[in-house]
Amino acid sequence: MISWSLVASLQAFLSGRSSFFACRALLGLIEGGFIPDNILYLSYFYTGWELPARLSWFWVSYQSTNIVSAFLAFGILRLRGYNSMEGWRWLFALEGMLTGFIGIASWFYLPPSPTQTASKSNWNIFRGKSGWFNEHEEKIMVNRILRDDPSKGDMHNRQGLSIRMLWECLADYHMWPIYLLGLGWLIPSTPMTSYLTLQLRSLGFGTFETNLLTIPAYVIFILQLLFWTWLSERLSQRFLVGLISQVWVFPLLIALEFLAKNVSPWVRWTLSTLLVGHPYVHAILVAITSRNAGTVRTRTVASALYNMTVQASNIIAQNIYRDDDKPLYRRGNKVLIAITVWNFLVFIGAKLYYVRINKKRERIWGSMNKEEKETYVETTKDKGNKRLDFRFAH
Template sequence: MSVPAVQADILVIDSKTTGSLTSSDDKLGQGHFTSEPTTSEEHLVLRRKNPFLDPRKAAHWKQVYDEADYECRHVFDPDLEWTEEEERRIVRRLDWRVCLWACVMFFGLQVDRNNLVQVVSDTFLDDLGLSTNDYNYGNTTFLVAFLVAELPSQLISKKVGPDRWIPVQICLWSIVAGLQCFISGPGSFLVTRALLGLLEGGFIPDLVLWLSYFYTSRELPIRLSYFWTTLSATGVVASLLAFALLRLRGVAGWEGWRWLFLIEGLITLAVGVASFFMMPASAVQTKTWFRPNGWFTDREMAIVVNRVLRDDPSKGDMHNRQAITPKRLWNSLKDYDLWPLYILGLICYIPQSPPTKYITLTLKAAGFDKFTTNLLTIPFNVFHIVTLVLITRLSDVLNEKTFVSMIQNLWCLPCLAALRWWPGVSVDAWGTYAAVTVLLSYPYCHAILVAWTSRNSNNVGTRSVSAAVYNMAVQTGNVIANFIYEDDDKPLYHRGNTALFAINVLAIALFLLTKAYYVWRNKQRDKIWNAMTEQERTDYIANTTLVGSRRLDFRFAH
């Protein structure tokens, strides 16, 4: 029985003896190879999805890496072997040095992006003569600017390298964030919102691209879950900072919210400066004048590179200072097989967005003072961390993306129903708090969808563009969400919550349709591929000009 090239191959070689190769099926019904060793000694493992076991594929990809001038091509080794313990040790080091710093940088983004939620619990709106509709306009201005900057920022990052562009971004937006302490009215409020959006736009896909240089597709969702737990952790820290900084009212004649903007901007500026020294361009470029020994030995460096390439050979089809050409950009944008994920990004986060932005205003309207209001936002951020990690782990364990991600909107459905139709919300402050807290503790599927988009792109150029387009879809959803809670609908927002409930039902339906679409597309390709002879498959792999998810030997994750 022939094994299609798209199937996940695993070869286990005993360090002293070699067993016979046999075919077996994994839980997804895909074929893979395992050896049956004759001893119980430690095995050397060639990582799963190793296309380089086939010399024809190894030669093909070596040519691709050489032509692309891929920066890690000199350590590409189809026959490199390593132990599982070596790999675990290296991944732990990557977690401490790559993933942890990514979380620190994301903390800087969240502090400056979301501190508007804290300042509106103070007298910010009253001091500037702003209504809640003006607050909506400010959020919308930020999101539109953020959205517009997504793709250009990603193109700049791909040209100069995320290790250079990301620290520049952080430093620039932190300066604008700190200068918000001088806001004097609606005009300066909207200007600073627009500048922050332009400078912060593209940061998330830029950072995801950098992370993808070091982690496999199976590891990336878990690391992104840590990344997005920073969102909730930042909410806790920001609430505690707000509790302290808003008490500076009167110092130097300033309101508390002015001190909050200034101090948090300075914190982020420190993160931006440090990032210039904390982000190597790639696994083979960790040695520099301030880090003369680098992060890895030569063997460890080779393992880091080859494990990533064996998981996804396309990660070496561009080098990390290579710009995306207009042709590559157009081919990526018209890849319709990724659009189901973009549509999910547009719709599935809308139901949680207005309650998140309005929680401090909602709690103030329910009768809580500004200090208690900020402290009451801490519990849902803590619960959000737990549910986010759990849902991402569940996706990894089950190797399932669609149904696990859909849990997010299934969770929100009864909560939105309570906000809209439960009478207790309208008469009881603590009832309001309970309903909103449970809703905002939802299991966030964003890490799964970001990694899912990256996995289904199957190409560095497409991955760069798709990350930006996906995030643009998410920000477009946030823009839509800003017009759901309106001034004439407060304080219970019955009309708005009815709309959120309907959108949430739509999101559940879209998850099911996405699953059906990718199953159908894979079956289409299986039918064509299985009808080809071995020679036809070999010729296709060697000669096709199709790239990314357009390749016939690629299967979509779902």
């Protein structure tokens, strides 16, 4: 985090295309493991049932920065000309520095694990030498985590992966349906999210008005993120609740496709706002990736792979609205509608796949007597989600 804040700040000194692409490549390289690392880190503190809610708040904080940064940008850009620097240079410099300060504070605040909250010195005001928990509380925390998922005790948080272990994680085909979802479910809403401010400016709104008009979309986004994540755990239906994201965007995309060219700007703004504020089920899918991994090593790699597929979907989505299709993007909307229909099939297919696997294992497990089950547990070479007594969340 500190490293990418430094690169972000140095963007204030960009001098051309080459330096711009170099900085963007460095940012991607440095930021790449941030989200998977956070997912793995949170899994050490929370059970599978608790993790989705915590992840939803993680993305709430992320989305809230879009609201805050809009107003920060409006103020910082007014520094244009100060010390002979353009406003956008000030924006990169100051926002990068803010990220750096948060990174430094996090270094001292966040403990390595639930049993390592104590600092080595008293000068750490965030944790101190006594830490957050006493020994009894630490035992309770560890036991509740391991009872929920015994596989979390297979590796410690400083243990690396071998090439063979990495390959085994990549070859775990039980996780592939989730990767396929990551590659497509966000695409229908991403182009509008990226082009919302540009569309508002093209409708005649100024910078400040544009920033204000984006806030309702982000507020709806945050409320839906929290609600649907909570509901998915309450109903124990992750993929069906995730399907709501596609049910939401489908009629909105159809409306945008057939909207008259001379329609009121406020109608287009309403549809765009609802599309950007779609049910964001990312926390649900990230949590189910963690839960269905079955082992720490698979959880580590699967979280990264799922995040990679989501980032790949962003690349795809950014190329759907094209210059020769603006301002109504009729062709692009048709493509998004088709992808939404595909996502319907993938969500339902993933649900049916995991239900089928669970039923098959339950049938085999149920046919065993007590002694056979005990023998299997003691002697099996099956690991993680390959075990007969492992059940996939869906």
